[in-house]
Amino acid sequence: MTAILGTTYSILSTIIMNRIHQKLREDKKLLSIYFTAGYPSLNDTVKIIQDLENNGVDMIEIGLPFSDPLADGPTIQASSTQALKNGMTTSLLFQQLKDIRKSVSIPLILMGYFNPVLQYGVEEFCKKCQEIGIDGLILPDLPLDVYQEDYEAIFKKYGLVNVFLITPQTSDARIREIDEASDGFIYMVSSASVTGSQDGFGNSQETYFGRIAEMNLKNPQVVGFGISNSETFQQATKQAKGAIIGSAFIKFLTQNGVPKIVDFVKGIRK
């Protein structure tokens, strides 16, 4: 009896919590923002999320800081180091977010490296995400095959969308495989780079964006890495469903502080 109730509950909650799927169905280009939890100050997390939603951001990636972020450039590295110095931990982040669904309704995705999740306990972590109302996870160093073998069932049980990355070097065959394994959107890394390391898109990106668009993947694509202003946002979303801004937003926060978030979002959406 308990088991049946449990299953029903989990199916229901999956349906209720699929904010990512609902958002992707909206007829607009999605603006998604990444920030590092606990930065600039330890308790800025909730305020930043609320301000981003209030200013029209469509989706948020909340970064779980890690000591050794090997796919990130200097900006996100520095924000992670500072967040950890400020005292951010996985448990504390969950604590900060526990009432977030009382004030925020856009999709929330946790993004981070796999080791802190492993140490928290993958199932425990996913369960906590569901309780809070987290919609998906992006864990760049959790590879596709390990996910499918060991964790897919757990992620699904707690209604979490797992987002995979593709890059200009990813082969068509592997993109198809990733598309098949995805149920939400594909995180399209704009160029061969760590985060925050380029400005502007050139011909090679145009070709790559075109190639992916022609593949007619079942999952929409959201472009990340190298989007820093209105111009690059427009370029990235010409064919893709949306774009994610990370380093540029963190730089803005460092220079201008949390109260000015409105200016940043206006600058992108102009």
Next chain:
Amino acid sequence: MNYNVDEKGYYGEFGGAFIPEMLYPNVENLRRQYLKIMAEPSFKKEFDQLLKDYVGRPSPLYFAKRLSEKYNTKVYLKREDLNHTGAHKVNNTIGQILMAKRLGKTRIIAETGAGQHGVATATVCALMGMECIVYMGEIDIARQAPNVARMKMLGAEVRPALSGSKTLKDATNEAIRDWINNPVDTHYIIGSAIGPHPYPDMVTRFQSIISEEIKWQLKEKEGRENPDYVVACIGGGSNAAGTFYHFLHEKEVGIIAVEAAGLGVDSGESAATSVLGKMGIIHGCKTLLMQTPDGQITEPYSISAGLDYPGVGPMHAHLYKTGRAEFIAITDDEAMQAGMELSKLEGIIPAIESSHAFAILETRKFRPEDVVVFNLSGRGDKDLDTYIKYFKL
């Protein structure tokens, strides 16, 4: 029990390739090709030739008479310190530069802590006329000036790692970021038996020349291929992997891995990963790892820069977990005394890394008839400053 890597890249529960998608094409290409390339006759021929004529192999297996008398057992030293560039590191860099050429790569990156692997990489890049960039923690650059100068003379660019603790683990992060930024023309020569599969296995195979030679050299000297024990120091674990490799499945051979206890295992200033580590993910592999309960990687400490790594190669984690190897932790003080003793008794000044291995003779008792082979992984020239300061020479 299998102690080698399985077809999925694991040693028991350790290993694998936990890498972001940006690294997948390069690592996957390497995984598909490395065994094939290593088996090519032309590859083997070039590798063997360079090890012989350029590195100076085989390295001697030396019976240490006075050390043996003092500890009442038969001590042999595998003299990797006599290799070109002064340590075992060059065995792997020769192998990987030949691999990189066959993969069509033109640009080489590497990480280095004390600078030994950086020098060995810069050396083979000079030999092959390849561009070479070595990432080194800003703090290590300051405390290892002679090796920085060597790398520059050899034509390498030394780039400081400015993030995190500015030491080996951060240099490794920077090298990985470089590889993400340069996926087409670049090969990453990892220096230790760590990283995503197939690196731990590939590095181990290139270093396995050490145990291959021990076997026939011991046969000549003792009339048998297998010693009673092989002993090596272990940081990431490349010299240990090479020393153990051909004995892993020889049940009568005891395997002893010596970690750096730093100021003491419980002092908070240590690099004894088998004791202090917990299963986690570092630099693309699942292994034992020093970390906070929250999963943040912590800073290890040892007087020896080469053992100053918060993780351990996945093969070694498996040897520890299964009990196949005995792990012993040696403090800074014990290692320094052992280094001085080897100098006085045998006329050999060892690298402080290797000194950790000899230090077990003080406490780990062997029988008089036991044949104990120590890998003398490197020479002590690079550590003179540390020896001078420690002993006020």
